[in-house]
Amino acid sequence: MLKSSNHLSLKLPGFTLLCLFLWGCGTSKNSENTADADKNADKFRSYAVNIEKPKVRFADIFESVEVMQLEETEESLLGAVARVSRTDDKLVFPGYNNGEIYIFSDRGKFLNKFNNTGEAEGQYSAVQDLWLSGDSIVVYDSKKRTLYWYRHNGDYLKSVKMPEGVGHVYPVDKGFLTDMTFAPAKDSVGYKVHFLDGQLQVKNELVPNPNPIAFPMGRNTNSFKPYHGRLTFKAMYDDTTYFLNTDATTPFIQVDFGEKNLWKDESLKGNLMAVMTAIPKGEGVWNYTPYVSSDLIYMTYDISLKKLAAVIDRETGEYLILNTLMKDEKRYDLEPIAWDGDRLMFSMPSDNLAELLGGLEESQWQFAAGATLESVESSENPVLLWVKFKSLM
Secondary structure, eight states: OBBOOOOOOOOOOOOOHHHHHHOOOOOOOOOOOHHHHHHHSSSEEEEETTTTEEEEEHHHHEEEEEEEEEOOOOTTSOOEEEEEEEEEEEEEEOOOOSOOOEEEESSSEEEEEEEEESSSTOBBBBSSSEEEEEEEEEEETTTEEEEEEEEEEEEEEEEEEEEOOOEEEEEEOOOEEOOOHHHHSSSSSHHHHHHHHTTTOOOEEEEOOOOOOOOOOOOOOOSSEEETEEEOOOOOOOOOEEOOOOSSSSEEEEOOGGGGBBGOOOOOOOHHHHHHHHHTTTSEEEEEEEEESEEEEEEEETTEEEEEEEEEEEETTTTTEEEOOOOTTTBBBEEEEEETTTEEEEEOOOOHHHHHHSSSSSGGESTTTTOOHHHHTTOOSSSEEEOOOOOOO
């Protein structure tokens, strides 16, 4: 049963000094209990999901939606947004397969862009990963196996070539964690993650990869994601998300699709032709991507060439399969990006927005920075959404 979530705020009453003293004496213990509760909440758990469960509409699980329009100018036609890096007052993201990097204010105003694609020094062929480092924008180009540093105006600062082919890169402890899922194994086991130090020397190997799947199709979504001061890793095709650091790995979340997990068929592993036949047939889930908050897991999952979605309550294990179809039977192009507190940030084409909001009460949605539904619909740029979900209990 769905119901709106309520947040209680506790205020310390103005009791006597004795009450304050007793309250203070218990603070340390209460803090320890809270820390223990947080720690326990992040213990490993597996969630069984039946994708044939009846579907619910987005409108049935959205408590509130805030919409931000991305300013459209002759220089800021984006196509789509799938990855966003943030400072306190800026949003930075790559364009859709065009090598351009756009910078907007945190209110959606276009500031500038640059495009350093090419073959010369300081130029990348494509943007696989992007993050902010101090006053710099860092780009990883998987084709050239190179990291590039730029100022926000696009001025080239430096570059470093990775020692081996890497699917994704994430900066950590004056070095880098690298996704090696599809890299050739150096031994019979191989590992999905390498930790490279500041000199790009391999210092540790993490997450064994004994039976690699013979279908090396990567995605632009970085397999490393921050979570409450920790780092998670979810490899392509794997069913488990891990906590990891430079020298240890701990299972965090597993999603079990039962017999609808395509990789239950062991004959597919190591057989590229069989995989290329099975995936288009839609015989099962062949990949999923989770976005984890303290309370919920929002995930997209792939059957054939369709991207579907579900949401899971982490405490109870309750879950909902979402109806991603619009009235014309096309699918909402609702792209999850990252959690922002208790709201999940999405991007969406502007022409999908009216139908999405049409299923909500007007009191459930609002526009930021003076935008309106009319101004959004007249724009070719996608919009950003911050969605708060109802409780699944």
